[in-house]
Amino acid sequence: MTGENIEAMKNRELLRSQIDSIKLEKLMETEYSTVDLEMGITDVVAKMRAEDLHEIPVTEKKKLAGVISFGSIIRRKNMVAGMKARAVMEPAPPLTIDTPTTTLAENFLSTGYRQLPILKGSNLVGIVPRANMITIIPKIKELKVIKVKGIMTTSVQTVSDEDSLQVALELMRKLEIRTLPVVDKNGLLTGIIGIKDIVNHAWGQQRRETRGELKGEKDPVNMKVRSLTVDAVITIGPEDDLKTVVDIMQKKKVSALPVVEGDKLLGIITMYDLVSLLASFAYRDMVYTQITGLEEEDRYSLDMMDREIQSGLAKVSRIDRPTLFTMHVSKHHNSGNNPKYSLHARMYTEHNAYVAHSEDWNLMKATMDLMDRLDGKITDTKEERISDKKKSRKEG
Secondary structure: OOHHHHHHHHHHHHHHHHHHOOOHHHHOEOOOOOEEOOOEHHHHHHHHHHOOOOEEEEEEOOEEEEEEEHHHHHOOOEEEOOOEHHHHOEOOOOOEOOOOHHHHHHHHHHHOOOEEEEEEOOEEEEEEEHHHHHHHHHHOHHHHOOEHHHHOEOOOOOEEOOOEHHHHHHHHHHHOOOEEEEEOOOOOEEEEEEHHHHHHHHHHHHOOOOOOEEEOOOHHHHOEHHHOOEOOOOOEOOOOEHHHHHHHHHHHOOOEEEEEEOOEEEEEEEHHHHHHHHHOOOOOOOOEEEEEOOOHHHHHHHHHHHHHHHHHHHHHOOOOOEEEEEEEEEEEOOOOOOOEEEEEEEEEEOOOEEEEEEEEOOHHHHHHHHHHHHHHHHHHHHHHHHHHHHHHHHHO
């Protein structure tokens, strides 16, 4: 191991200790809303809409039974009127007030939730909103100065203002995201649309039905994205730092900021990206790896994909040790019966963050190409680092 890598490990240990020194009790809110197991799902959604919540804990005599999220609602294409909370809720991760903050960050990634319930014993004692998690970043000198361009997602998925709400909803389902930038026919940013906007609209229509099936995907079909788009979109520049990002998100109460330069949309930075940064410092013996978006028919490829990813990570580790790797798979049926796979990955190492994107008709080829792209990026960064060192020595 080189001296540079040893120093990087020491720095990571220091940063992790700084993050974990901020205990969950400081991030936790003790006043929160819950719903009962037997509450009707229509009333649950009405409560979530009224209180501007994306998730809500389900309890039984102060004990946590599960969580209901907008994500779990849109994944159900049909729901029967009168359905109870217990039928829709998902299991909640077992997090306590003693859980390390970096571990909590990992759970935000694995669940996709915007707030996580915290237990003491088996009793629910509070929730930690994702918005509270990102307030850690401005408190740590090495994190708050990171540039937006260093961790933003560059291969950003957009939706046209002329698309139907159904197109936006299916895209969110497929990519497992909750916010989409909206562009016009010239590709210029015109606004932003979130999952909550669509669910609120669809559920408002559903509440007018008194019996039969509630079909969340029928009502939005004939409406255009522009009808629900938030036009006064707040943006950020690639050279801005993460402290600025957190300040804007906290002040404006937004979870995603399109990254623009002039009229050009360069990417997007989200609270998820900021929490991923915190999660990358969690203590673990192996690289935290997460693959999302695989459809059931493609899961047979998971073992082969994992081998290819682990091989690529081992190759990368000779240059810079990876700490976190996430990849999302989406499938597009452009023509004929053969789908095209689109892969988006983010990798944190001891020195940097990298994003990459690949597409292919063959899932394994797309995976191999993705890992090659990441390897190429990390090799280029190493060469730049060496070049900068040589240059500074000459100048010295």
